Amino acid sequence: MAEISSEVLSLFRSVQETFPSKSLGDGRWFLVALAALTGGGKPELAADLYLYLIQEQERSNPESRQVLTRRLREALVKCVSIIGVCRPLEAIFCIDKVQRPVDKDYSFSRENWKCDEANYERGTAWLHRIYSHNIGPIDEKFQAHKDFGWISRNITYGLYLSDHTILNDIETELVVLAGIMIQNLHHETAWHLRGSRRVGMSSEDVEAVQQCIEVVAKFANINLDKIPHVADIEHEV
Known part of the structure; x- marks a missing residue:
């Protein structure tokens, strides 16, 4: 088994300790770490994360x-x-490289996916749960950019984010928030801080998750100078 550097071990432990496991569950912190590392330009550390996790009994x-x-x-x-x-893709290939053949999983979660009316309705329902009454102005912008409106409902939310067969609603939003925030995107981060509250996370938990992402950002030398905090959007929830 490959050795994990002390710096990376310290990173994982810091995220794990910062994550609000008592309220959100211990088996979720690594989803935040994985999404932030991947979005932050450190996808190769997905292999180290996997090796760290399989050391647990x-x-x-x-x-x-x-x-x-x-x-x-x-x-x-x-x-x-x-x-x-x-x-x-780089992250999953790095994980695959360090796995034993017997530990690999050959299931195919989206084998029977169809871009049909049911997919559209499922995607739209999840989109509305995250955005609620704030969806109107975004839909208005999509009128002049219909390709993006179609992609949002059918692909981003229909194919990817509304599928909760493996990761549930809160876990999905943890991944989305981390993957967006690590890119230092102001508006989209605000939307998903708000969305995290709307799927049931407390403001304290969301703030703790943000601190986890900031730990990864510091490790990856990423300046998160454009992003808001949950307190900034709480009045919109």
């Missing part, structure tokens, strides 16, 4: 490692919609 057998792989892979699949394909 509950992941000592192939079945538990396959479950972990599905969760990591699903997080990276969702990241494609907010980061692009290349960095998530």
Whole structure:
């Protein structure tokens, strides 16, 4: 097994300790770390994260490692919609390189996906849950940019983000928030700070998650000087 550097180990432990595990669950911190590292230009560290996670006693057998792989892979699949394909692809290939053959998972989560009316309705429903009454101005902009409106409902939300068979609603929003915030995007970060509150996270939990992302940003030498905090959007929730 490859050795994880002390700096990377310190990073993982810092994120794990900062994450609000008591309220959001211990098995979710690594989703934030994975999305932030991948979006922040450190996709190769997905392999180190995998090796770190399989050292835990509950992941000592192939079945538990396959479950972990599905969760990591699903997080990276969702990241494609907010980061692009290349960095998530690099991350999953790096994970694959350090896996034992017996620990690999060969399931195919979207084998039967169709871009049909049901997909559109599912994507639209999740879009409205995140944006609620704030969707109007965005839809108005889409009138002059219909390709993006179509992509948002059918692909970003229909194909990627409304699929909660592996990662549930809160886990999905953790991935999205981390993947967006690490890119230092003001408006989109604000939307998903708000969205995180709307799917049931407390303001304290969202702030703690942001601190996790800031830990990764500092490690990756990324300046997050454009992003708001949950207190800035709380009046909109």
